Amino acid sequence: MKVNFPKFKKKSNRQSARFRKGGFSIKNCQVYLAKIGCLKTVWSRPLPSEPSSVTVIKDNADRYFLSFVVEISPELKPATNESIGIDLGLKTFATLSSGEKVDSPDYAKLERKIKRAQRHYSRRQKGAKRRERMRLRVAKLKAKQTDKRKDFLHKLSTRVVSENQVIALEDLGVSGMLKNRRLSRAISQAGWREFRSLCDNKSHKFSRQFVVISRWEPTSQVCCDCGYKWGKLDLSIREIVCFNCGKLQDRDDNASKRIEQVGVGHIHDSKRTGRKCKTEISAVSDELSTHLESVQLTLFDC
Numbered sequence: 001m002k003v004n005f006p007k008f009k010k011k012s013n014r015q016s017a018r019f020r021k022g023g024f025s026i027k028n029c030q031v032y033l034a035k036i037g038c039l040k041t042v043w044s045r046p047l048p049s050e051p052s053s054v055t056v057i058k059d060n061a062d063r064y065f066l067s068f069v070v071e072i073s074p075e076l077k078p079a080t081n082e083s084i085g086i087d088l089g090l091k092t093f094a095t096l097s098s099g100e101k102v103d104s105p106d107y108a109k110l111e112r113k114i115k116r117a118q119r120h121y122s123r124r125q126k127g128a129k130r131r132e133r134m135r136l137r138v139a140k141l142k143a144k145q146t147d148k149r150k151d152f153l154h155k156l157s158t159r160v161v162s163e164n165q166v167i168a169l170e171d172l173g174v175s176g177m178l179k180n181r182r183l184s185r186a187i188s189q190a191g192w193r194e195f196r197s198l199c200d201n202k203s204h205k206f207s208r209q210f211v212v213i214s215r216w217e218p219t220s221q222v223c224c225d226c227g228y229k230w231g232k233l234d235l236s237i238r239e240i241v242c243f244n245c246g247k248l249q250d251r252d253d254n255a256s257k258r259i260e261q262v263g264v265g266h267i268h269d270s271k272r273t274g275r276k277c278k279t280e281i282s283a284v285s286d287e288l289s290t291h292l293e294s295v296q297l298t299l300f301d302c
């Protein structure tokens with residue numbers, strides 16, 4: 001990464017202030033902050049326990065949030081499914097080895113709006129009031145897009161992790177792929193890396209096993225039914241009839257099933273070779289009992 005000169009903080013960027021115990025109180029769902037007063041709040045969810053501190057955040061789109069630090073006890077619901085493999089793509093965001101295909105939300109309309117607003121913004125005179133108004137509009141649109149992506153990724157990862165005991169993903173060389181200029185926007189918008197870290201964190205929370213298999217594993221070159229290796233396929237080939245067992249395989253479907261097989265294989269390997277893996281897992285579940293989570297909610301402008 002190129003290193004530049006330090007920049008001054010901008011007032012329009014994200015700002016936050018933290019209130020510890022004594023600096024805030026909550027009575028009948030009303031938040032009182034020292035020296036500020038009562039706030040009009042919209043709660044995203046009820047607080048699971050007494051918060052130890054609260055952070056007030058104002059983002060660059062002029063939205064206010066309250067983020068509480070609370071202690072939660074882990075929900076240890078057993079998984080209904082043993083394992084799952086996930087193949088990530090662009091158009092179909094995720095192909096699950098259960099046969100399900102999850103489409104990516106459509107960002108095209110928002111993207112067009114952002115492009116237009118950004119164009120208008122760049123034509124405004126620096127320091128002008130109308131420029132500031134336009135900056136806010138761009139920031140609001142971008143925030144909407146981010147929210148849409150996050151909502152989608154959170155919902156999918158929570159569902160996948162809570163339903164399965166072992167979750168296998170493929171390690172994608174994201175930074176290498178971003179160098180492809182024609183695809184970089186679509187790839188960074190899809191949020192593969194974000195999805196991976198969400199699954200990773202949630203697996204800890206639900207005490208599941210999360211496996212990432214090597215990117216050099218030939219998942220789309222091997223039949224998931226008989227293990228026959230047919231070799232490299234052009235990206236345009238979406239389906240293939242296995243030369244060995246004669247079954248018609250969908251490319252993504254086959255890859256997700258292979259990811260599951262390889263991922264589960266990795267776990268058996270590590271179980272056989274050492275106890276290191278086991279101790280790590282028990283350490284994690286001990287940690288879970290004092291897991292800290294932040295609860296965020298939206299505030300009206302106050």
Ligand SMILES: [Zn+2]
Pocket residue numbers: 223224225226227228242243244245246247
């Ligand atoms: Zn086969």
